[in-house]
Amino acid sequence: MSDGNQPPVDFKVVGQRPIRPDGVDKVTGRAQFGADFHLPGMLTGRIKRSPHAHARIVSIDASAAEKLPGVKAIVTGVDLDVGAGGDIEAGEHAAAMKDVAANVLAGDKVFYQGHAVAAVAATSPEVAAEALDLIVVTYEILPHVIDVDEAMMPGAPVLHDDMYTKGVTPKPAKPSNVAQRHVMGRGDVKAAFASAGVVIEGRYTTAAVHQGYIEPHACVASWGADGQSTIWCSSQGQFLVRAMTARILNLPLSDLKVIPAEIGGGFGGKTTVYLEPVALALSRKCGRPVKLVMSREEVFLASGPTSGASMDIKLAATKDGKITAAEMELRYQAGAFAGSPVNLGCMTAFACYDVENLALVGLDVVSNRPKVAAYRAPGAPMAAFAVESAIDDLARKLDMDPIDLRILNAVKDGAKTVYGATVRYSAFIETLEAVKAHPHYKAKLKPGQARGVAAGFWFNIGGESSAAVHVDEDGGATVVSSNPDIGGSRASMAMMAAETLGLPIERVRCTIADTTSIGFSGSTGGSRVTFATGMAVVEAAQKVVADLKRRAAQTWECDIAHVEWRDGVATCLDPSKNVKPLSMKVLASKSAKTGGPIAAEVSLNAQGAAAGYGVHVCDLEIDAETGRTTVVRYTAAQDVGRAIHPAYVEGQLQGGAAQGVGWALNEEYVYNKQGLLDNASFLDYRMPVASDLPMIDTILVEAKPNPRHPYGAKGVGEVPIVPPLAAVSNAVSALVGKRMTALPLSPVSVLAAMGKG
C-alpha cells in the first residue's frame, strides 16, 4: 500500500517484490547461522559468570579445573591485552574499548549477575560444565544498586571510583554513578513558560528491555600457529567484530579474518562483542578451534539490553495548540559501564516538532545491570514515550484531534533541529495526513475500545560501505556486499544492481563477504545498509555499465557518446553504423577481447542520509477482570523515501511495531532484593507471540524520495519501534481514564489505574 503522492517512475525491479536470493536456504534449514558451524577438532567453550550483582574478585583458582581430563584451556581477564588506540565506533556510539574488554571478561570487580569471570575450552560440553564448577572464585560482596534514580542518590554504592561526571564544570569533587551529563537546547525556555497558555507536566518511566533476537550469540574461533586466526560468527558487522577482537587481544587486523555467518536477529544487540575475544583467547592457549554459544539465560543476563529510563517533561503551548517550549530531563540506565543512548534520547525527543525553546538534560547513569547495547533507534523510544504522552495530554486538554495537533507542530523542511541538522526531504506531515485519511483512523471504535496515536523519529545514517559487482561470463551478475543480511538486504542489494544494470532480478545474486574479501564497511545498523551499502552497489553497477558501454563503443569503433545502455543491452545510436545491439551476455562472453573481466568495487562514505518519521495508530481493549490489554487493530505509517522491496519494508514496520507493543505491555527486567534477575527466560520475560497481536497494517509514504540516494531510499528499520510505546499507552490511558506513566502496562498496573488493584 503506497500513498497516492508517489512520483511517476518507471523502474523495472525497484519497487517489485521478488523472492530474496537467500530465501531457499533459509526455508530449507541450509543457511548457516553462528552456532551451526563445525570444525575438525573443535572444542566446546563455556563461560563462568558472577552469581553476584556487585563484588570484588579476591581470587580465581583454576588449578583443579586445569587438571580435569579434557580441559584444554582456561582464560580470565588477565589473558586480555587491550591494545592502545581510540575508541571504536559501535552500536550507539564510540565504544570505550577498556569497558568492552572488562565486560567480556571481568577485571578485579564484577558489576552484575552474569558478568563473565572465566572461560574454559574442553573436549565436550559435559567436561566444560564440570570444569566451570571446579573453578573457585572468591568474592568480596559489595552493596549494589539497580534502579536509575536510586543510583543517583547520595550514598548510593558507587560502581567505579574513577567515574567523575563528564560534562559538569567544574569537575565534580567526588566520583558518582552519573557518567555523563548532556545538555542541549535553544531559545528562552523560562520566558516561554511564563507566557504559556497551557502547561503540561509529567514524569515517565520505562523498564530495561532486551532486543530479544531468537538466535543466541555464537561463534567459532580458530587460532593459527603463525598467529593468523579466523572467527566465524553471527554479528551485525564482521569488520566491527574484527576491530574489537583485535583490540582486546592486541592483534594486527590483518592477522584476523572474520567470516560472517547468517544472523538470527540483532536489532542493535549484535553491534558489539561478548564471545569472540574469549573464544579466540581460548583457542590461542590450546591451538584448537573453540566454539562458544550463549544459552538463553546468558543472553538475558549478560548481553543487551537497552536502558530503562526515568524522565521529567514539561511542555508550554498556546491555547490553540502551538508548542512554544519544552523542558526535559532524561535519566537512562547504562548498565555496568558508561554509555547509555541518553544523548540520542535528547537529540530525538523533539525532532518531530518545531519547538522554538528547548532545554534538555540527559544523564547517563551506571548501575549493577548488564552493560546496555544498542537496540533499534537507541534511546529514541523512551524519550518519545514521554513526549508523545505529553502531547496526547495537550490534545485532550485543548480538545484537539491528536493528528491535527501534531500537524500544527510538525517540522517542515528547512527547520533546524536541536542537534544542528536542518530538516530536509521530510515527509512527516504527509505521513500524518496519510494516517488521517486511512480507514483505520476513520473507523468507529466499539464500546470498551480506545485508540492511541503517536509519532516517532530516527536520524538514519550513512557512513562507510563497500560493495562490488562482478559480471559473470554468461552475462549475469554477482553483488558482493559488505554487510550481514539480517532482514532481506541481499534482495534489495541485488534489486538495485539489477535495476542499474538493466538485468532481470533472477540474473543477479548477492553474497556477503568476509573481512578479507571486500573493502571495509560499517555495521548493519543505524538503518544504513540500503542507503549506504546500496549506494556503493549502485555506483559499482554504474561503473560496470560505463565499462560495458566503453567495450561496445570499442567493438563498434564508435564514440562512446553514441552508445545507449538500456535493459541490459548496448545500442549504437550512430546512424552511420549499421550494427546489431550487443547484449550483456555477448559483451561478457567476449570480455577477454575487450580488456578482460568486467567488475567494479566501490568504497565510499555515504553522506545525505535522510531522517525517517513514523506515525502509529493502535486500537485496544482491556479485560476488566484481569487487566490484560489486547491490541485489536494496528496501523503503522512511515516516511520511507522510496521502498526498494516494499514487502521487506512493510516487514520492518510490522516487526518494529510488535517489539514496541511488547515494550509497552509486557517486557521488563525484573530484579530481586539481591540484585539478581528474576526473569532470565523467554517464559518469564514475555515477548509478543502470534496470538497476542492482530494483523499490522502498513502505509508506506513515498511522497519524498531521498534525492541523495540513487533510488530515493531512506533508512526504514529503526523508526517503527519509536511510536508504539506511546501509541499503546495513549490508548490505555484513554480507556482507564488516567494518564499511564510507567511501562510496562502490566495487568497489575492497569487494574490499579482502573481502581481495582
Added chain:
Amino acid sequence: MARVVSISSKVRDLTGGLDAFDVEAATVRGLIRALEAKFPGLGDLVENEMSLAIDGEIHQDAMLEPLSPGSEVVLIPRISGG
C-alpha cells in the same frame, strides 16, 4: 569566522563549560587545528569522535568540507544506531 556550537558533554569538559564560541577557519581541517589551539585536546576529540553538522548538514567524517564565513558548525556525538 565560523560559529561553533556543541551539544557534547565531552566538549564541555575541554572548553571549561562553554557550548558556543567563534573560531577562525576556512575548512574543517583548519577548524580542527584552531579548536586544538584554543582548547587543547578538543581538536583530537572532534577529529576522532565527533560528527559535524555544517550549516545543517550532518557529516560523519568531514575533514575535507569547506566552511564559508559565518558557517555554523555543530559538534555532535557520532550517531549510529541499532
Added chain:
Amino acid sequence: MSRTVVNAIVNGEPVAFLGGGGQSLLDALRDELRLTGTKEGCGTGDCGACSVIVDGRLVCACLMLAPEAEGKRIETIEGLADNGHLHPLQHQFLEQAALQCGFCTPGLLMASKALLDRNPDPTETEVRYWLAGNICRCTGYDKVVRAVMDAAADLRQEEKPR
C-alpha cells in the same frame, strides 16, 4: 556419561546415533547428525525454534531426550521439501516475505506443517494460537500468518480431485 545407540527414522531414512546422559533430541540432531536446520533459541521449550514432528506430533526437540527417539519417525526442516521441490509452506513463506532473519523459520515451518496436517482449513485465530509457541522477533507475525493461510489454501487446491 553412558551413551547408547539410538535408532530412528529421520526424514524417511533410518539413522543410528549415540545418545545419552541429559542430551536432548535437539543436540543429537544438531551435533550427532549435523542436521543444523533445527535451531536452538532457548533450550527450555519456550521459543519453538527447535520444533520437529515426531510420529506425527509437534514437539520441542530441546525438551525431548535423545534416547526417547528410539524407533520414532522424526521430521525436520531438512525433510520438508520433497526431492528439491519446496513444500507449499516454504513457497508461501518466500512469496510473502514471511521471514526476515530466518532463524525462527525452520521451527515455524514445522509447526505450521503439523497444524495443516491436522487442520487443512484453519482460521486466522487458529493459526495464531497454534503458532503461539513459536516466537518470531522480526516479523510481527503478520506475513507469517498470511503465508500459512495461503499455503493451506494451496494445499487444499492440490488435494482436490481434478
